[in-house]
Amino acid sequence: VVSTQSTGIYKRGFGKINGQRVAINDNSVIEEALGKYGITSMEDLIHEIFTVGPHFKQANNFLWHFKLSCVKGGLRKINNHFVEGGDFGNRERFINNMVRKMN
Numbered sequence: 001v002v003s004t005q006s007t008g009i010y011k012r013g014f015g016k017i018n019g020q021r022v023a024i025n026d027n028s029v030i031e032e033a034l035g036k037y038g039i040t041s042m043e044d045l046i047h048e049i050f051t052v053g054p055h056f057k058q059a060n061n062f063l064w065h066f067k068l069s070c071v072k073g074g075l076r077k078i079n080n081h082f083v084e085g086g087d088f089g090n091r092e093r094f095i096n097n098m099v100r101k102m103n
Contacts, residue, residue: 006046013042014064021064033062 013024017033024030027041037055039045048059 006050008066009046009049009063010042012066015062016064030062034058 015022015024015029015033017029022029024042030042030045031040034040034045034055037058039048039055039059045059045062047053048055049063053059
């Protein structure tokens with residue numbers, strides 16, 4: 001789970017500074033926005049998100065939502081539930097496989 005989401009942050013991570021979407025090219029962007037909370041690098045940001053640390057709210061509000069692409073290879077059957085061999089519904093522990101195809 002951690003590797004899937006940290007890969008998503010590294011590949012598609014954008015920050016929110018003054019309400020605008022800013023690419024996280026280096027740690028100076030993170031340090032500028034979250035330095036007062038002790039979050040100065042990408043690793044600090046990922047650690048704060050996954051451990052739900054004391055400054056989770058600020059770290060989560062800094063991150064812009066991800067825009068994932070369509071699933072590579074497409075979907076098999078969208079009319080049936082995942083449990084019945086289809087593609088929609090709750091995938092539980094298999095969700096990471098789908099997210100990896102979307103990155």
